[in-house]
Amino acid sequence: MSLPLGHALRPGPLERALRSGLVLYIVLLVAVPLLALGYVGLADGPVQFWDRVTAPVARSAVVLTLWTALLVGVIDTLVGTAIAWVLVRYPLTGRSVLSAMVDLPLAVPTLVAGVMLAILYGPTSVVGERFGLWGIEIVFARPGIVLALLFVTLPFVVRAVEPVLAELDPAEEEAAIVLGAGPLKTFVTVFLPALLPAALSGGMRSLGRALGEFGSIIVVAGNIPLATLTAPVFIFGEIESGAPRVAAAVSTVILLFALAAYAGARLIEQRTGARRATS
Amino acid sequence: MVHPCRDLQPPGIVGPFGHGEARHGPCSPPTPVNDHHLLSAPAWCAWLLLVLVLVLVGVGEGCSPIDDAAAGGDARSITLGAYTTPAAAYGTSLLPAFRRHEQERSGHDVTVRESYLASGAQARAILGGFEADVAALSHEPDIEKLRAAGLVTHDWKAGAHGGMVTRSVVVIGVREGNPKGIHQWQDLARPGIEVLTPNVRTSGGAMWNVLAIYGAAIRGHAGTPRGDQDAAIGLLAGILRNVKIMDRGARDSMLTFERGVGDAIITYENEILVGRADGKRYDYVAPRSTVLIENPIALVDAHVDQHGSREVTQALVEFLFTPEAQRLYAQHGLRPVVEDVADEVADRFVPVEDLFTVHDLGGWPRMQQVVFDEGGVYSRALDQSRGAAQ
Numbered sequence: 168m169s170l171p172l173g174h175a176l177r178p179g180p181l182e183r184a185l186r187s188g189l190v191l192y193i194v195l196l197v198a199v200p201l202l203a204l205g206y207v208g209l210a211d212g213p214v215q216f217w218d219r220v221t222a223p224v225a226r227s228a229v230v231l232t233l234w235t236a237l238l239v240g241v242i243d244t245l246v247g248t249a250i251a252w253v254l255v256r257y258p259l260t261g262r263s264v265l266s267a268m269v270d271l272p273l274a275v276p277t278l279v280a281g282v283m284l285a286i287l288y289g290p291t292s293v294v295g296e297r298f299g300l301w302g303i304e305i306v307f308a309r310p311g312i313v314l315a316l317l318f319v320t321l322p323f324v325v326r327a328v329e330p331v332l333a334e335l336d337p338a339e340e341e342a343a344i345v346l347g348a349g350p351l352k353t354f355v356t357v358f359l360p361a362l363l364p365a366a367l368s369g370g371m372r373s374l375g376r377a378l379g380e381f382g383s384i385i386v387v388a389g390n391i392p393l394a395t396l397t398a399p400v401f402i403f404g405e406i407e408s409g410a411p412r413v414a415a416a417v418s419t420v421i422l423l424f425a426l427a428a429y430a431g432a433r434l435i436e437q438r439t440g441a442r443r444a445t446s
Numbered sequence: 447m448v449h450p451c452r453d454l455q456p457p458g459i460v461g462p463f464g465h466g467e468a469r470h471g472p473c474s475p476p477t478p479v480n481d482h483h484l485l486s487a488p489a490w491c492a493w494l495l496l497v498l499v500l501v502l503v504g505v506g507e508g509c510s511p512i513d514d515a516a517a518g519g520d521a522r523s524i525t526l527g528a529y530t531t532p533a534a535a536y537g538t539s540l541l542p543a544f545r546r547h548e549q550e551r552s553g554h555d556v557t558v559r560e561s562y563l564a565s566g567a568q569a570r571a572i573l574g575g576f577e578a579d580v581a582a583l584s585h586e587p588d589i590e591k592l593r594a595a596g597l598v599t600h601d602w603k604a605g606a607h608g609g610m611v612t613r614s615v616v617v618i619g620v621r622e623g624n625p626k627g628i629h630q631w632q633d634l635a636r637p638g639i640e641v642l643t644p645n646v647r648t649s650g651g652a653m654w655n656v657l658a659i660y661g662a663a664i665r666g667h668a669g670t671p672r673g674d675q676d677a678a679i680g681l682l683a684g685i686l687r688n689v690k691i692m693d694r695g696a697r698d699s700m701l702t703f704e705r706g707v708g709d710a711i712i713t714y715e716n717e718i719l720v721g722r723a724d725g726k727r728y729d730y731v732a733p734r735s736t737v738l739i740e741n742p743i744a745l746v747d748a749h750v751d752q753h754g755s756r757e758v759t760q761a762l763v764e765f766l767f768t769p770e771a772q773r774l775y776a777q778h779g780l781r782p783v784v785e786d787v788a789d790e791v792a793d794r795f796v797p798v799e800d801l802f803t804v805h806d807l808g809g810w811p812r813m814q815q816v817v818f819d820e821g822g823v824y825s826r827a828l829d830q831s832r833g834a835a836q
Contacts, residue, residue: 222820223829291706307690307707389691390645393832396692404647407566407694409591 208415240374247324281386307389327369364439371432527578529565535778565650584650616658635684651696667735682827716779735800
């Protein structure tokens with residue numbers, strides 16, 4: 168017996184049950200906790216909310232988290248694209264090993280990543296001591312925060328750009344060269360339009376991930392209020408000291424920025440999807 | 447009936463989330479979704495599944511791990527909710543000694559389940575449903591939280607020694623041979639000295655540290671005029687400016703120091719003594735004036751009555767105040783509260799010229815308000831330290 172056309176569009180009872188079950192799953196797992204967070208954050212009214220978020224220590228923590236995440240997003244977009252380029256275009260020996268290493272930061276618990284960095288770059292390590300002589304502090308200072316974030320967000324852009332590069336039709340590149348375009352022009356006219364959306368959306372995901380990073384940061388940052396205390400570590404401290412509303416208020420702010428970053432990533436993906444379909 | 451959580455309960459350490467983690471209200475209805483097909487008849491299968499899960503979780507929550515003789519009132523099992531500093535003291539010395547003691551006294555075996563968390567986190571876990579029979583915490587305010595919630599109903603400070611089972615002092619740990627010549631609180635404010643102290647928002651130990659500095663300054667023993675609040679804030683700001691890392695708790699801070707970071711660490715005397723007994727090579731100094739740390743212990747009335755474990759828990763608390771137990775505490779670097787034992791082991795601890803208590807400063811509620819609340823001494827010192835640094 169053959170299935171009628173459009174079978175997929177008219178689900179049977181079992182599929183419908185499965186579908187509503189999954190919708191329920193997402194709602195209970197993600198939406199309900201997020202709403203609860205926003206509810207607790209705003210429980211004492213918007214004025215209180217604003218006061219809590221703009222108190223000096225909270226504000227400095229949010230600002231630090233935002234600019235480090237933004238910086239990391241930009242660096243990841245540039246360096247991640249370059250790494251993907253190298254991985255796809257050049258027949259490196261041990262490429263599969265290198266490629267696996269790119270994913271490693273996702274597998275390593277971030278707390279372990281932090282301990283690793285603290286051991287390697289800490290003021291008592293060989294590397295840290297040398298930098299210390301030059302007056303540069305890495306761990307327990309802001310560079311340590313950026314370093315830890317770069318580590319944990321490495322895969323996002325690389326993995327977003329890689330498949331795009333791999334699937335690019337070599338005919339386009341050949342055509343550009345045959346028509347007399349130099350390497351730079353070839354890159355700008357052929358590669359860039361294809362890569363840019365993937366690189367940007369990967370960068371947005373890096374940024375979103377960086378906003379929430381806690382495990383590695385609490386080890387490497389030093390966590391000094393008004394100096395090296397990031398928003399996630401601040402939130403942790405507020406929970407620990409029995410101020411869940413302050414924690415929820417600052418969490419809500421960070422969450423909004425993360426949502427904006429992910430929405431940006433989705434938007435870029437959808438736009439390019441549409442452009443691909445029409446071109 | 448077989449309790450399903452009997453098998454789920456891990457032996458030994460009971461985390462604060464061992465039970466009660468699913469303590470939500472009844473399942474709220476789902477957010478309405480536009481598609482009206484969503485809740486067609488078969489969809490109830492999904493709902494049924496969900497309800498089933500909730501029921502199972504609910505059963506798991508309902509049974510307490512210690513209900514052996516809830517009605518009889520002679521349970522032989524105790525749950526201890528403690529802070530992390532004395533974990534080794536309880537685990538390796540005091541609780542085994544208590545079990546032997548009970549065995550001889552009544553011929554019964556007693557089991558003690560132990561949970562160790564940072565003091566504030568432990569207090570919150572107990573408030574959130576962790577059914578500890580006895581709470582041994584870092585400082586008075588954490589026990590007071592349990593009293594305010596109605597879990598501790600007796601006057602826990604009425605007993606001998608005011609409900610305080612151990613003591614310690616806040617000292618300054620320095621590198622071997624004290625190369626930077628650190629002796630007093632004001633030395634920690636010198637430029638170029640790197641200091642470690644944990645975050646007051648997460649660590650009870652850090653609060654003791656701040657009180658030690660503030661108290662010494664306000665009493666005129668730290669290079670500041672007596673009773674001069676601004677000078678005390680200035681000293682605190684100077685020290686905070688030199689703080690490179692604020693770890694989560696006293697233990698983490700000590701580990702950072704042991705990794706070689708920092709010139710000095712402000713910490714409990716017992717942390718240093720235990721480390722040195724362990725072969726770690728660092729020295730410590732007691733400043734001229736510092737605070738006497740007093741760690742409280744209290745039986746949690748609501749839980750012992752529920753578990754029927756009042757008698758055995760009371761026996762444990764009383765045991766901890768015996769000379770035998772107090773000597774064991776001293777072996778782990780904690781100062782005994784019982785006078786005779788304190789005299790006996792006095793040579794193990796450095797003398798302090800001006801040892802003051804929180805009571806001398808006006809008591810915990812007042813210190814909470816003056817020092818730790820928003821706009822208090824600590825937050826002003828913090829602002830001042832960063833303002834001058836930038």
